[in-house]
Amino acid sequence: MSTLLRVEDLSIAFGEAPDDVRVVESVTFDVARGETLAIVGESGSGKSVTALSILGLLGHGGSIVDGSICFGGVDLHTLDEAAVRRIRGNEISMIFQEPMTSLNPALTIGKQVAEPIRIHRGVSWKEALEEAAQLLERVSIPDPRQRLKDYPHQFSGGMRQRVMIAMALACSPALIIADEPTTALDVTVQAQVLNLLKTLTREMNSALVLITHDLGVVAQYADKVAVMYAGGIVETATAQELYRNPKHPYTLGLMASIPGASVNPRSRLKAIDGSPPDVANLPDGCPFAPRCQFAHEGCTAFRPPLRAVGGGGHMMACVGYD
Amino acid sequence: MRDYVVRRLLALAPTLLFVSLIVFFAIRMIPGDVIDLMLSQNDVASDADRAQLEAALGLDRPALEQYGVWLFSVVQGDLGNSLWQNTPVSELLAERLPITLELGFLALVVSISVALPIGIYSAMKQDTAGDYLIRSFSLIMLAVPSFWLGTLVMVFPSVWWRWAPELEFVPLWVDPIRNLSHVLPPAILLGLSLSAVTMRMTRTMMLEVLRQDYIRTARAKGLSETMVVYRHALRNCMIPVVTLIGLQAPLLIGGTVVLEQIFVIPGMGLLLLEAVSSRDYPVITGVFLVTGIAILLINLAVDLCYGFLDPRVRKG
Ligand SMILES: Nc1ncnc2c1ncn2[C@@H]1O[C@H](COP(=O)(O)OP(=O)(O)OP(=O)(O)O)[C@@H](O)[C@H]1O
Numbered sequence: 001m002s003t004l005l006r007v008e009d010l011s012i013a014f015g016e017a018p019d020d021v022r023v024v025e026s027v028t029f030d031v032a033r034g035e036t037l038a039i040v041g042e043s044g045s046g047k048s049v050t051a052l053s054i055l056g057l058l059g060h061g062g063s064i065v066d067g068s069i070c071f072g073g074v075d076l077h078t079l080d081e082a083a084v085r086r087i088r089g090n091e092i093s094m095i096f097q098e099p100m101t102s103l104n105p106a107l108t109i110g111k112q113v114a115e116p117i118r119i120h121r122g123v124s125w126k127e128a129l130e131e132a133a134q135l136l137e138r139v140s141i142p143d144p145r146q147r148l149k150d151y152p153h154q155f156s157g158g159m160r161q162r163v164m165i166a167m168a169l170a171c172s173p174a175l176i177i178a179d180e181p182t183t184a185l186d187v188t189v190q191a192q193v194l195n196l197l198k199t200l201t202r203e204m205n206s207a208l209v210l211i212t213h214d215l216g217v218v219a220q221y222a223d224k225v226a227v228m229y230a231g232g233i234v235e236t237a238t239a240q241e242l243y244r245n246p247k248h249p250y251t252l253g254l255m256a257s258i259p260g261a262s263v264n265p266r267s268r269l270k271a272i273d274g275s276p277p278d279v280a281n282l283p284d285g286c287p288f289a290p291r292c293q294f295a296h297e298g299c300t301a302f303r304p305p306l307r308a309v310g311g312g313g314h315m316m317a318c319v320g321y322d
Numbered sequence: 323m324r325d326y327v328v329r330r331l332l333a334l335a336p337t338l339l340f341v342s343l344i345v346f347f348a349i350r351m352i353p354g355d356v357i358d359l360m361l362s363q364n365d366v367a368s369d370a371d372r373a374q375l376e377a378a379l380g381l382d383r384p385a386l387e388q389y390g391v392w393l394f395s396v397v398q399g400d401l402g403n404s405l406w407q408n409t410p411v412s413e414l415l416a417e418r419l420p421i422t423l424e425l426g427f428l429a430l431v432v433s434i435s436v437a438l439p440i441g442i443y444s445a446m447k448q449d450t451a452g453d454y455l456i457r458s459f460s461l462i463m464l465a466v467p468s469f470w471l472g473t474l475v476m477v478f479p480s481v482w483w484r485w486a487p488e489l490e491f492v493p494l495w496v497d498p499i500r501n502l503s504h505v506l507p508p509a510i511l512l513g514l515s516l517s518a519v520t521m522r523m524t525r526t527m528m529l530e531v532l533r534q535d536y537i538r539t540a541r542a543k544g545l546s547e548t549m550v551v552y553r554h555a556l557r558n559c560m561i562p563v564v565t566l567i568g569l570q571a572p573l574l575i576g577g578t579v580v581l582e583q584i585f586v587i588p589g590m591g592l593l594l595l596e597a598v599s600s601r602d603y604p605v606i607t608g609v610f611l612v613t614g615i616a617i618l619l620i621n622l623a624v625d626l627c628y629g630f631l632d633p634r635v636r637k638g
């Protein structure tokens with residue numbers, strides 16, 4: 001499998017230079033076609049920001065201050081706005097966390113699903129809507145042709161997330177980034193939506209970056225995992241390896257916090273004492289040290305870089321412990 | 323949809339009744355009544371003359387009875403006669419209303435066509451020099467009363483360039499050019515002064531809408547910023563803007579009264595001023611009735627716009 005997306009040493013900051021806040025620090029990962037990479041971490045660890053930076057959608061005040069994002073051999077960061085727009089929704093598409101607010105309340109579902117087809121393939125609205133109906137069918141929305149004329153408020157949360165998936169798949173993108181696609185959904189619907197997403201990406205042989213805070217999801221759907229903490233990756237490995245052999249104290253904490261399979265999969269990761277640090281005021285050294293049961297004085301010297309532990313690309317960022 | 327409009331129109335009746343009640347009694351409380359005015363033209367007026375005149379005009383009956391009589395004929399479509407000219411009030415209104423409608427409509431068009439594009443531009447260029455310039459200008463337009471600007475427009479061009487706005491009114495269908503050169507200057511003044519608030523509202527709402535999740539979705543599809551604004555943001559930001567335009571209806575009407583006076587345009591505003599100073603009760607009530615209906619119709623139009631802008635309203 002050849003690498004499709006390679007993010008290297010990516011650092012992202014918000015604000016103006018001297019007093020900017022680095023919310024993502026030296027993040028490196030890659031994903032190949034047909035592969036699913038899960039990015040796991042607590043709220044505020046920088047998962048969404050990382051995802052948005054790939055599409056150049058950081059918005060006001062956010063910028064990539066270091067590193068590169070190579071997609072199909074091209075550094076996205078060096079492209080101009082028009083070139084990035086040709087990639088968005090076409091070669092890379094994104095599914096967002098909030099199905100209730102991520103669809104435009106004033107436009108019909110049909111128009112919203114057909115829109116990327118219309119702009120990226122230059123076909124007529126009629127043809128684009130025809131394809132949109134087929135897409136809705138593929139994401140198992142009953143009566144797709146009828147529902148094209150409906151508005152988002154006429155759909156349930158799960159249905160809207162299916163619509164979002166249909167929209168993301170519209171141009172058969174090589175890479176799909178799903179940012180906590182099921183967090184806002186009912187438990188019963190979560191599995192359906194994830195299964196659908198997984199099946200369809202497999203059919204298209206696309207790469208999937210699945211952002212989640214739920215390690216239970218990771219086990220079922222991911223090939224590789226990157227665990228993020230306070231803007232940095234603290235451990236990365238294949239999903240199997242990570243489950244069998246978690247190394248970083250933070251990952252161990254996360255594992256312990258998975259409630260016996262799925263008592264309440266919606267609960268945020270909380271089993272680790274203390275709360276995630278404020279990225280604007282990170283402690284010296286390892287950002288996890290204040291909450292780490294294995295921490296010692298050596299931990300505050302510097303922020304530990306990722307290093308290989310064991311084989312098969314298993315890496316982690318911790319000095320104190322092997 | 324038709325049912326809805328009919329229902330809304332029926333709901334207007336009680337409101338109009340209430341408005342007419344207030345106007346009817348309020349104008350009779352203005353000091354100095356019409357009889358005094360009429361009699362002041364003769365030096366010697368006896369109490370008998372007075373009683374006779376009152377009886378002739380029907381003003382000798384108790385106020386409540388007068389109201390009942392008035393209401394009864396209004397329901398039949400008769401607004402009564404002017405106390406001074408003996409012409410039917412409806413005839414006076416029919417003559418004056420189109421002129422005010424023209425002024426008001428032009429002012430509204432100016433206001434909207436200035437406020438929307440500039441408000442959107444200002445939002446898209448948030449915090450640039452252009453944005454600051456536009457916002458400062460709109461503050462000035464907010465602060466400066468239009469009667470003052472109107473007076474300037476009347477006075478200074480004639481002093482500087484020996485040009486003065488038309489003063490003799492010609493109907494639109496008689497000579498459109500002369501008519502517009504008379505009506506357009508006050509329409510522009512009124513439109514600009516109304517546009518200040520609308521523009522600021524458009525800017526604020528546009529910025530608010532551009533922060534929404536679905537705008538991020540639209541950008542993630544690869545839309546250009548222009549398409550994001552016009553296809554995805556505009557409609558959502560128009561709902562409060564349309565509400566505001568509806569709320570400005572009384573300001574618009576008030577503005578026409580003032581500017582008709584300054585620019586000598588014989589519309590409803592001028593009619594009202596004449597009627598008030600001559601205590602011509604039926605004319606005053608007639609003008610208020612029509613104004614009330616106009617404001618209520620504008621509100622109805624605003625409601626219908628919601629249905630067009632927001633699909634959630636349409637179904638309900
Ligand atoms: N527009 C912004 N301006 C300033 N700071 C921001 C902005 N967006 C995100 N941040 C900061 O970046 C950090 C990472 O945020 P991010 O949204 O990536 O977290 P996350 O891992 O996706 O969390 P969650 O699980 O809650 O979605 C947070 O500390 C957040 O406060």
Ligand SMILES: [Mg+2]
Pocket residue numbers: 047048049097179180
């Ligand atoms: Mg997030």
